Amino acid sequence: MxxxxxxxxxxxxxxxxxxxxxxxxxxxxxxxxxxxxxxxxxxxxxxxxxxxxxxxxxxxxxxxxxxxxxxxxxxxxxxxxxxxxxxxxxxxxxxxxxxxxxxxxxxxxxxxxxxxxxxxxxxxxxxxxxxxxxxxxxxYYQWGVYYRQDIFEELGLTAPATFEEELANCEKIVASGRACYTIGSKFLWTAGGWFDYLNMRTNGYDFHMQLARGEIEWTDDRVRETFANWRKLIDMGGFIEDHQTYSWQEALPFMINGDATAYLMGNFAVPHFRDGGLTDDQLGFYQFPVINPDVPMAEDAPTxxxxxxxxxxxxxxxxxxxxxxxxxxxxxxxxxxxxxxxxxxxxxxxxxxxxxxxxxxxMLSNDAPGGVAQFFDRDFSAEMAKAGMEGLQEFMVYPDNLDDILERLEFVRQDTAE
Amino acid sequence: MTDTTAAAPHHSWFHRNRKTITPWLFLLPGILFFSVYVIYPIIQSINLSFYKWDGLGEAEYVGTANYERLASDRAFTVSLFNNMKWLLLYLLAIPAGLFIALFLNQTVRGIRIYKSLFFFPFVISQVVVGLVFTWFYDPNFGLLNGILGAVGLGPINVLGDPALATYGIIAAGLWPQTAYCMILYLTGLNAVDPEQIEAARLDGAKGWRMLWHIIIPQLKPATFIAFVVTIIGALRSFDLISIMTNGGPFGSTRVLSFYMFEKALSEYGFRMGYGAAIAVVLFFIMLFFIAYFLWSMYQDEKGR
Incomplete structure (x- = not known):
């Protein structure tokens, strides 16, 4: 000093x-x-x-x-x-x-x-x-789904291109005693990544940005639709348990040990996978699948x-x-x-x-015609991001609390809009 | 030195008033630092709590809006309620410390080692205590679930369950705090009058009656200090929360000091006015206890 x-x-x-x-x-x-x-x-x-x-x-x-x-x-x-x-x-x-x-x-x-x-x-x-x-x-770096190619092959699965395929895959993965996704939401932002993708795939980039700027109510039915899609994965046991206790690094071993088959993450996770012993033959990458074919694909790529x-x-x-x-x-x-x-x-x-x-x-040059978002906590205002990510984490643990969460977020939105 | 000084004493203003001035001179550095680093910031914070300010631009006067918003802020209510839990449950450190002290207050071979071992948690950093307990509670490899599993009880995720997480952190905090109270009582026990114990014994007192009527009254000064440090420790609980849950899951383990930090100074914060309003509330809670401590110390001094 x-x-x-x-x-x-x-x-x-x-x-x-x-x-x-x-x-x-x-x-x-x-x-x-x-x-x-x-x-x-x-x-x-x-x-x-x-x-x-x-x-x-x-x-x-x-x-x-x-x-x-x-x-x-x-x-x-x-x-x-x-x-x-x-x-x-x-x-x-x-x-x-x-x-x-x-x-x-x-x-x-x-x-x-x-x-x-x-x-x-x-x-x-x-x-x-x-x-x-x-x-x-x-x-900048891409976000997307990093997955265990070897386990997918073992179960006879291929990387999904649509949400229906995704759900079908997940059902088989859960049946094999694994979780589809690992995630560590202790520091909240990882849940933000999930919301970004689900919302951009369900309602599109423009809608997502309007929401980020505070122009759309959190209680809007289109937002609820995003959460309904998310809930399908949660209800089938798609995510690892107790993720609210782990940081994103602490969630890595689930994937490396094969207890979970995929991780929605930024590319900075790749060296960690490799250090954990996964080879490029075991580790694959796919773009987050299409949910609503009417909206162009958009990606998160924090700059x-x-x-x-x-x-x-x-x-x-x-x-x-x-x-x-x-x-x-x-x-x-x-x-x-x-x-x-x-x-x-x-x-x-x-x-x-x-x-x-x-x-x-x-992916970013050819398959992201919808636009490139920065990330939940960079696109939303600081206050909204903090409250939002907390709500997203709560939703992932207690999906039944959704109405209450959305009302709370709407309160913060109106408060920050003043 | 010269004859002027020899003649001056009776006329010099300083010499005439030195009995009044000297204490003030000694107090001056303390008063100075206390006003600059304690009193002034308090006034500043109270003032700031009436403004809306992001720490960068111009502060905008908003009257009592920050306080009005606090009243409808559920995160604030949760934090306040958690503070109460901390205050109440942290006091368990006092009886626990007393019983360990009584247990260790004997002369057997190697007692110093046992005393040091019991005191150890207070010596290590709160951050380490937090980490140790985080691993202890870990739903995957934690010792707690290992033990529960061995007796056939289902796995629980203490820090991931909003209903349990605060209690889990308080338990972690009690570990060093008990050690602190223990050391206070060990010192206190040295000052217990052996003649009174002898007299009580002759009157047939033993066990609980001896403890309650003879020992504990003599430990009153130690109990007072233990009470003070425990209350202050409970209100300062910040590091453990930050390490163990970071306020989560979904804000259920925040206390006022943590919430203030989040609102005013953390990555997503910088609502200085709102943070200041939380700080003011916390200040008045503390003031209540501080006033009580000062009052009881004053009563003690007066009694002498």
Whole structure:
């Protein structure tokens, strides 16, 4: 902490001293980057990016501060107002709303107007608030159903394409003494993933987003229909028991041991499956099946982003850094299987040779005509997300409480809409 | 030093008033820090509870709206009710601590080791206690279900059942709290007057009568402290809840302090005004007990 403070002081001194010369040719001065990429692999990626950008701009003094990913979520409020870096990590869509509305993020629509940014069109919507863009994406990942191919073969099942097939599969899986799905809902958000998919498949992307923006009542019959579909899986014993006690990691062994056959998850779970001993022959991936054939398929693909705080000192260098981050080459490199192991947002990037990355890339580019959502807790407002996910968890344990849950959520919706 | 100082004492304002000033000088650092770090934040929180503020933009005055909303907020009622459960059941640590202390208050070989072992749960971090109990309750591999299974009782998921989860956490909290009360009573037992015990014995008192009429009255100071720390411990119950259930399942194990944290400071929170209103309610509950403690201490002092 002390050394960090020292560095910050030094940084502050350097920026004030050098800011006059920052407009000279090339980039100089100090570029301070705050990052939440604190897990080992993302951290290496972040450090690598800083190193390569530094090599391109030898006169620029880049100072990287990596903050624990969870702690970052609360710290960002302090440093954006009190001691803003030049570049900071955050998330797309509604999650950046509070900072945009409070005027703490820099409007970077000028960057998005540059021709190179056309390759990022798929996430432009998620980066836009009030017709302006407020950040750039560096990675995203698909959600979908990861399943035990070997058990499916043993039971003579194939990956379902429709909900009827899904239910038929599940019946056989339950009859074999297994659960269809593992899930750990202790930290709530996993239940949000299920709702996202069931609602987007039942009522479509547009309806889901209207609900997220608070334009539709939770007690609406169409919402009830989503829950009715969910209930079919719950009532047949599709989910593991006691999931409200487990985190998402604690729910992994059920699938690895074969007590459950599938997991609706983000692609970040794949290394965990592999560490658990599942080979690519045992582990398969399929897109969440069609429920209502009349609505186009839409997917969850949470996007992680970089932003320039409005109080940044060296915005010129920060803009250059963002250009570097979104460049096709950089996105190819940082999203490779041995780095982040996720999907590049830049359409001109190439995807690493990995079964799941290819499946995800293909799905998001070709099979998601309905749209790409961010995720329950990023699309809904913070308060609604918290109350909502709690209600979803309760529904999964006590489906009979549905009326009460929906009324409560409707109360929160009206309250936050004020 | 010079003759001015030699002549001055009787005229110097400081010297004339030093009996009044000196205590204030000694108190000054304490008063200063107490007002800056305790009194001022309390006033600030109370003030904030009349505003709607997300911690970033402008705060908007909303009068008593936050409190009105509290009244209709079911999560708040649940938290308040859970606080009551904590306050009542946590007090069990006092008799439990007393009986362990009585049991350990003997001179046998290695008694110090046994005392340390009983005191151990209080030494380890609450986070560790929480984790240990989470595994103990685990529906899959937990010891509890192993034991229940051995006697033919069905598996229960203590922390996953909204009706049981709070009691499960309180039980975990009682483990270190009992140890704390035990150590207080062990110290108290050292101060028990052996002559009174001798006299009581001559009068034929033993067993429960001896305990109730001779020992416990002499342990009154220890009981008072045990009561104070247990009440405060019950109201501060935060870490165990955060570790063991994170407030769940579906918010059924939240207490006021946890709910305040969630509303004001957690990932999905930042309703500062609403959080402050919860804090104010918690403050008044605490104030009730603090006032009682101060009053009874004052009575004690006066009696001397």
């Amino acid at each position: 002390r050394s960090m403070k020292k560095l910050m002081l030094a940084g502050l001194a350097a920026t004030t001293m050098l800011s006059s010369s920052a407009f000279a040719e090339g980039l100089s001065g100090e570029l301070r980057v705050f990052s939440d990429m604190s897990n080992p692999a993302p951290r290496a990626v972040m450090e690598g990016m800083v190193e390569r950008f530094g090599a391109m701009h030898p006169d620029l003094d880049i100072e990287l501060t990596v903050i624990d990913r969870e702690a970052y979520k609360t710290q960002i409020r302090n440093f954006l107002t009190a001691d803003a870096p030049d570049v900071a990590n955050w998330y797309a869509a509604n999650r950046m709303g509070p900072y945009v509305n409070a005027g703490l993020f820099e409007d970077i629509s000028d960057l998005w107007a540059e021709p190179e940014f056309a390759a990022l069109a798929s996430t432009k919507g998620a980066m836009t608030i009030d017709d302006k863009q407020w950040g750039v994406p560096y990675t 992680d982003t970089f932003h320039i705080p409005a109080n940044a000192q060296n915005k010129e260098a920060a803009r250059e850094f963002l250009r570097f981050i979104v460049s096709a080459d950089n996105q190819t490199l940082i999203n490779a299987g041995d780095a982040l192991g996720q999907l590049p947002v830049n359409a001109e990037s190439s995807v690493d040779d990995d079964k799941f990355l290819e499946a995800g890339f293909n």
